[in-house]
Amino acid sequence: MSPEIRLKKNPLAIKRSLVETLLTLAVVAIVIGGYLQSRTKDLQTFELKYTQLEATGQLLYADTKLDSTTFEKATVISITDGDTIKIRRADDTEADIRYIGIDTPEIKHQEAGTDEPYGPQAAAFNSWLVLNKGVYIQKDTAETDKYGRLLRYVYLENGIMVNYALIRQGYATILTVPPNVAFQQQLYSAQELARNEGLGLFKPE
Structure with missing residues (x-):
């Protein structure tokens, strides 16, 4: 019978592997901690400014x-980005909604593959406002855009228009596409106020 051969593990290799693991965990913790801190700061900024405006x-x-x-009453079930949401209607069907009259920076831009400046913040603010909440949606003239999304003004249950709030806090710019122009002047005024106050996208470089 052949003697059993036991391979001894190199203590230095074990130590090096342990150090690498600990360093990896430390980096992950720093990244997650930084993200959570940034996220918390964003939410505090959203709430403070929104409360002041309200x-x-x-x-x-x-x-x-x-x-x-x-x-039309609906419930927001997911957020695509700063200006697009998915709703569940009273008949339990789902639909994508594109906010009328505004445009927010994109998340993971199709060409660049990266977030546009203030894209994540716009999406986060949109989520803070409407996700998992009941909203009221209002049609203008055109029913859908070229992607088949419903074009709507969206209101919180207290009556505040979400389209306007996004521009007013500097997370969106006005995008007028006739014939949906019922609130064009109000949205333009919101943009000018945000610009004058240097909010979000209009923050001085």
Whole structure:
């Protein structure tokens, strides 16, 4: 019977492997910690500015009662980016909604493959406002865009227009595409206020 051969592990190799593992874990912890800290700071910024605007009457409210004669009630089930959401309607069907009159920076731009400046912040603010919440959606003139998404103004249950709030806090710019121009002037005014205050996309370099 051949004697059993036991291979001894190199202590230096074990130590080196352990050090590499610990360093990897440390880097991951730093990255996650930095992300969470940045995320928390963003949310605090969203809430502080939004609360200030709401308290001083600087947000746009629905000009009619939120009822089924003018609006459709829905629930936001996911966020695509700063200006696109997915909703569940009363009949339990789902639909993609593109906010009318605004444009936000893209996440993972198709050509560049990277986030555009303020793209993640716009998406995060949009999520903070509407994700998993009931909203009211309102049609203008055109029903859908070329991608088949419903074109709508979206309102929170307290009547605040989300399209306007995104521009007013500097996370979107105005994008007018006729014939959907019912709130063009109000959205333009929101953009000028955000620009004058140097918010978000309009922050001085």
